[in-house]
Amino acid sequence: MSTVTENVQEVLADIKKYSIYPERVKLVAVTKYPIVTKDKLEELMKNGIFTFGENRVQVLEEKLELLGEEKNKIKWNFIGNLQKNKVKYIINFIDMIQSINKLSLAQEIDKRAGKIGRKIDVLIEINLSGEDSKEGYDLEEFYKDIPELIKLENLNICGLMTMAPNTDDENLIRGSFKKLREIKEEVNNKFKNNLTELSMGMSGDYKIALEEGATIIRIGSKLYE
Ligand SMILES: *Cc1c(COP(=O)(O)O)cnc(C)c1O
Numbered sequence: 001m002s003t004v005t006e007n008v009q010e011v012l013a014d015i016k017k018y019s020i021y022p023e024r025v026k027l028v029a030v031t032k033y034p035i036v037t038k039d040k041l042e043e044l045m046k047n048g049i050f051t052f053g054e055n056r057v058q059v060l061e062e063k064l065e066l067l068g069e070e071k072n073k074i075k076w077n078f079i080g081n082l083q084k085n086k087v088k089y090i091i092n093f094i095d096m097i098q099s100i101n102k103l104s105l106a107q108e109i110d111k112r113a114g115k116i117g118r119k120i121d122v123l124i125e126i127n128l129s130g131e132d133s134k135e136g137y138d139l140e141e142f143y144k145d146i147p148e149l150i151k152l153e154n155l156n157i158c159g160l161m162t163m164a165p166n167t168d169d170e171n172l173i174r175g176s177f178k179k180l181r182e183i184k185e186e187v188n189n190k191f192k193n194n195l196t197e198l199s200m201g202m203s204g205d206y207k208i209a210l211e212e213g214a215t216i217i218r219i220g221s222k223l224y225e
Contacts (some may be wrong), residue, residue: 004043007223011206015217021189025210028077030052030220031063038066040224045073053098053218057089079161079218081135084108087099096121098161098199098216101136105146106152113154121156122198123216124149126183128176129165136162139183146191159197159215160184164205172187173205177212 009031016022029052039065044052052074054060060078064071075095082097084105088096091112100106100122113120127136138144149157153213162180164173177200184195201209203222210217 003225004040004042004223005047007225008044008047008118010064010224011217011219014207017094018207020211020213021215022121024215026216028079028216029055029223030079030202030218032056032059032080033220033224035224039054042070043065044223045070047057051095053077053079055099057082057086077218084130087112091120092116092119094120096123098123098218099125099135100149101125102141103125105120106149106155110152110154113170119154119156121158123159123161123197124157125161128162128179128182137208146187150191150193152211155195157195159195159199160187161165161199161216164200164209174208174212177201177209177214178223181213 011027015027019025028051029049031041048126051072054063054076060076076093078090078094078097079099081101082099082105087108089124090146097109097120109120109122123223124142126138126142127138160180160183162176164176167173180198180200184198187193188195197215198213199216200217201214201217206217206219
Protein backbone atom coordinates (compact mmCIF):
# COMPACT_ATOMS: atom_id res chain seq x y z
CA MET A 1 0.00 0.00 0.00
CA SER A 2 1.28 3.46 -0.65
CA THR A 3 1.22 6.35 1.74
CA VAL A 4 -2.07 8.04 0.95
CA THR A 5 -4.02 4.78 1.04
CA GLU A 6 -2.45 3.72 4.34
CA ASN A 7 -3.11 7.08 5.91
CA VAL A 8 -6.71 7.34 4.73
CA GLN A 9 -7.41 3.86 6.08
CA GLU A 10 -5.82 4.81 9.40
CA VAL A 11 -7.99 7.92 9.73
CA LEU A 12 -11.14 5.98 8.78
CA ALA A 13 -10.30 3.39 11.45
CA ASP A 14 -9.75 6.18 13.98
CA ILE A 15 -13.20 7.58 13.21
CA LYS A 16 -14.71 4.24 14.23
CA LYS A 17 -12.48 4.06 17.28
CA TYR A 18 -12.82 7.56 18.73
CA SER A 19 -16.11 9.02 17.53
CA ILE A 20 -19.25 8.92 19.62
CA TYR A 21 -21.28 8.56 16.39
CA PRO A 22 -18.90 7.28 13.67
CA GLU A 23 -21.65 6.90 11.05
CA ARG A 24 -22.20 10.66 11.10
CA VAL A 25 -18.57 11.66 10.59
CA LYS A 26 -17.33 12.99 7.25
CA LEU A 27 -13.66 13.19 6.32
CA VAL A 28 -12.64 16.25 4.34
CA ALA A 29 -9.26 15.71 2.68
CA VAL A 30 -7.47 19.04 2.76
CA THR A 31 -5.61 19.31 -0.54
CA LYS A 32 -4.15 22.83 -0.26
CA TYR A 33 -0.49 21.76 -0.04
CA PRO A 34 1.93 21.86 -3.00
CA ILE A 35 2.86 18.19 -2.38
CA VAL A 36 -0.68 17.18 -3.37
CA THR A 37 -0.14 16.17 -6.98
CA LYS A 38 -2.69 14.70 -9.36
CA ASP A 39 -1.77 11.12 -8.46
CA LYS A 40 -2.37 11.91 -4.79
CA LEU A 41 -5.82 13.31 -5.60
CA GLU A 42 -6.57 10.18 -7.60
CA GLU A 43 -5.43 7.96 -4.76
CA LEU A 44 -7.79 9.78 -2.41
CA MET A 45 -10.65 9.06 -4.83
CA LYS A 46 -9.63 5.40 -5.11
CA ASN A 47 -10.12 5.23 -1.36
CA GLY A 48 -13.61 6.65 -1.65
CA ILE A 49 -12.68 10.16 -0.55
CA PHE A 50 -14.51 12.68 -2.75
CA THR A 51 -14.72 15.70 -0.42
CA PHE A 52 -11.73 18.01 -0.79
CA GLY A 53 -10.99 21.13 1.25
CA GLU A 54 -9.13 24.17 -0.08
CA ASN A 55 -8.40 27.50 1.60
CA ARG A 56 -7.51 29.72 -1.36
CA VAL A 57 -9.55 30.33 -4.49
CA GLN A 58 -6.52 30.38 -6.76
CA VAL A 59 -5.18 27.06 -5.49
CA LEU A 60 -8.65 25.55 -5.80
CA GLU A 61 -8.79 26.68 -9.43
CA GLU A 62 -5.42 25.04 -10.06
CA LYS A 63 -6.83 21.78 -8.71
CA LEU A 64 -9.83 22.02 -11.05
CA GLU A 65 -7.47 22.35 -13.97
CA LEU A 66 -5.32 19.46 -12.77
CA LEU A 67 -8.33 17.16 -12.47
CA GLY A 68 -10.06 17.97 -15.77
CA GLU A 69 -13.44 16.27 -16.03
CA GLU A 70 -12.84 14.38 -12.79
CA LYS A 71 -13.32 17.66 -10.93
CA ASN A 72 -17.08 17.13 -11.18
CA LYS A 73 -16.87 14.06 -8.95
CA ILE A 74 -15.57 16.18 -6.09
CA LYS A 75 -17.52 17.95 -3.38
CA TRP A 76 -15.41 21.06 -2.92
CA ASN A 77 -15.33 22.57 0.56
CA PHE A 78 -13.94 26.05 1.12
CA ILE A 79 -12.15 26.26 4.49
CA GLY A 80 -10.15 29.50 4.39
CA ASN A 81 -10.63 33.22 4.66
CA LEU A 82 -12.86 34.01 1.68
CA GLN A 83 -12.70 37.51 0.27
CA LYS A 84 -16.03 38.88 -0.88
CA ASN A 85 -14.73 39.67 -4.34
CA LYS A 86 -13.77 35.99 -4.82
CA VAL A 87 -17.21 34.54 -4.04
CA LYS A 88 -18.27 34.80 -7.68
CA TYR A 89 -15.51 32.41 -8.77
CA ILE A 90 -16.73 29.49 -6.66
CA ILE A 91 -20.46 30.06 -6.19
CA ASN A 92 -21.50 27.87 -9.14
CA PHE A 93 -19.94 24.66 -7.92
CA ILE A 94 -18.87 24.93 -4.26
CA ASP A 95 -20.48 22.25 -2.10
CA MET A 96 -19.90 23.86 1.30
CA ILE A 97 -18.31 27.06 2.57
CA GLN A 98 -17.04 26.27 6.06
CA SER A 99 -15.54 29.62 6.85
CA ILE A 100 -18.22 32.29 7.20
CA ASN A 101 -16.53 34.84 9.46
CA LYS A 102 -18.55 37.99 8.95
CA LEU A 103 -22.05 39.12 8.07
CA SER A 104 -21.00 40.99 4.92
CA LEU A 105 -19.45 37.78 3.53
CA ALA A 106 -22.61 35.81 4.31
CA GLN A 107 -24.69 38.49 2.56
CA GLU A 108 -22.50 38.39 -0.54
CA ILE A 109 -22.79 34.58 -0.75
CA ASP A 110 -26.55 34.84 -0.25
CA LYS A 111 -26.89 37.41 -3.03
CA ARG A 112 -24.77 35.45 -5.53
CA ALA A 113 -26.47 32.16 -4.67
CA GLY A 114 -29.89 33.74 -5.15
CA LYS A 115 -28.93 34.97 -8.62
CA ILE A 116 -28.19 31.45 -9.81
CA GLY A 117 -30.97 29.75 -7.88
CA ARG A 118 -28.72 27.83 -5.51
CA LYS A 119 -28.93 27.34 -1.77
CA ILE A 120 -25.42 26.97 -0.35
CA ASP A 121 -24.47 24.84 2.66
CA VAL A 122 -22.32 26.88 5.02
CA LEU A 123 -20.73 26.66 8.44
CA ILE A 124 -19.99 29.61 10.69
CA GLU A 125 -16.34 29.67 11.73
CA ILE A 126 -15.80 30.67 15.34
CA ASN A 127 -12.47 31.89 16.69
CA LEU A 128 -12.29 30.43 20.18
CA SER A 129 -8.55 30.69 20.62
CA GLY A 130 -8.45 34.48 20.56
CA GLU A 131 -5.35 34.18 18.40
CA ASP A 132 -5.20 36.94 15.81
CA SER A 133 -3.73 34.59 13.26
CA LYS A 134 -6.86 32.45 13.37
CA GLU A 135 -9.76 33.46 11.21
CA GLY A 136 -13.31 33.23 12.36
CA TYR A 137 -16.01 35.12 14.15
CA ASP A 138 -15.36 36.56 17.54
CA LEU A 139 -18.01 34.85 19.70
CA GLU A 140 -19.73 38.02 20.85
CA GLU A 141 -20.01 39.35 17.32
CA PHE A 142 -21.44 36.01 16.17
CA TYR A 143 -24.23 36.15 18.75
CA LYS A 144 -24.98 39.70 17.71
CA ASP A 145 -25.21 38.71 14.02
CA ILE A 146 -27.22 35.48 14.36
CA PRO A 147 -30.64 37.08 13.78
CA GLU A 148 -29.37 38.56 10.49
CA LEU A 149 -27.53 35.41 9.45
CA ILE A 150 -30.54 33.16 9.83
CA LYS A 151 -32.63 35.49 7.67
CA LEU A 152 -30.45 34.82 4.62
CA GLU A 153 -32.64 32.59 2.48
CA ASN A 154 -30.03 31.21 0.12
CA LEU A 155 -27.75 29.99 2.88
CA ASN A 156 -28.30 26.70 4.60
CA ILE A 157 -26.46 27.15 7.92
CA CYS A 158 -25.54 23.56 8.81
CA GLY A 159 -23.31 24.13 11.82
CA LEU A 160 -20.07 25.53 13.19
CA MET A 161 -16.37 25.23 12.46
CA THR A 162 -13.31 26.02 14.55
CA MET A 163 -9.57 25.56 14.72
CA ALA A 164 -8.10 24.57 18.08
CA PRO A 165 -5.54 26.86 19.71
CA ASN A 166 -1.94 26.33 18.72
CA THR A 167 -0.71 24.43 21.77
CA ASP A 168 0.41 21.02 22.99
CA ASP A 169 -1.92 21.30 25.97
CA GLU A 170 -4.55 18.65 25.32
CA ASN A 171 -6.91 20.18 27.88
CA LEU A 172 -6.99 23.50 26.08
CA ILE A 173 -7.61 21.79 22.75
CA ARG A 174 -10.36 19.60 24.21
CA GLY A 175 -11.84 22.64 25.93
CA SER A 176 -12.20 24.54 22.67
CA PHE A 177 -13.94 21.58 20.98
CA LYS A 178 -16.30 21.20 23.94
CA LYS A 179 -17.03 24.88 23.79
CA LEU A 180 -17.97 24.70 20.10
CA ARG A 181 -20.41 21.88 20.86
CA GLU A 182 -21.97 23.93 23.67
CA ILE A 183 -22.35 26.97 21.42
CA LYS A 184 -24.15 24.83 18.84
CA GLU A 185 -26.57 23.58 21.49
CA GLU A 186 -27.16 27.06 22.84
CA VAL A 187 -27.84 28.47 19.36
CA ASN A 188 -30.29 25.64 18.66
CA ASN A 189 -32.13 26.30 21.90
CA LYS A 190 -32.25 30.07 21.72
CA PHE A 191 -33.00 30.49 18.05
CA LYS A 192 -34.99 27.30 17.45
CA ASN A 193 -32.39 26.41 14.90
CA ASN A 194 -31.24 23.02 13.79
CA LEU A 195 -27.48 23.17 13.49
CA THR A 196 -26.15 19.63 13.15
CA GLU A 197 -22.54 19.89 11.99
CA LEU A 198 -19.38 20.44 14.04
CA SER A 199 -16.30 20.80 11.84
CA MET A 200 -13.34 20.44 14.17
CA GLY A 201 -10.13 18.43 14.23
CA MET A 202 -7.08 18.52 11.97
CA SER A 203 -4.07 16.18 11.61
CA GLY A 204 -2.73 16.90 15.07
CA ASP A 205 -5.93 16.88 17.09
CA TYR A 206 -8.67 15.00 15.24
CA LYS A 207 -8.87 12.14 17.76
CA ILE A 208 -9.76 14.59 20.52
CA ALA A 209 -12.25 16.30 18.20
CA LEU A 210 -13.91 12.95 17.44
CA GLU A 211 -14.27 12.23 21.14
CA GLU A 212 -15.88 15.65 21.57
CA GLY A 213 -18.46 15.13 18.87
CA ALA A 214 -16.94 16.30 15.58
CA THR A 215 -19.10 15.45 12.55
CA ILE A 216 -16.56 16.79 10.03
CA ILE A 217 -12.80 16.43 10.38
CA ARG A 218 -10.46 18.32 8.05
CA ILE A 219 -7.27 16.35 7.54
CA GLY A 220 -4.35 17.55 5.42
CA SER A 221 -0.71 16.84 6.18
CA LYS A 222 -1.31 13.48 7.84
CA LEU A 223 -2.62 12.03 4.58
CA TYR A 224 0.50 12.71 2.55
CA GLU A 225 3.46 12.05 4.87
C1 LIG B 1 -4.77 23.47 6.50
C2 LIG B 1 -6.04 23.37 7.19
C3 LIG B 1 -6.47 22.13 7.72
C4 LIG B 1 -5.64 20.87 7.65
O1 LIG B 1 -4.54 20.97 8.49
P1 LIG B 1 -3.53 19.75 8.70
O2 LIG B 1 -2.84 20.08 9.97
O3 LIG B 1 -2.63 19.74 7.51
O4 LIG B 1 -4.35 18.51 8.81
C5 LIG B 1 -7.71 22.09 8.34
N1 LIG B 1 -8.48 23.19 8.45
C6 LIG B 1 -8.11 24.37 7.97
C7 LIG B 1 -9.03 25.54 8.13
C8 LIG B 1 -6.89 24.52 7.32
O5 LIG B 1 -6.52 25.72 6.85
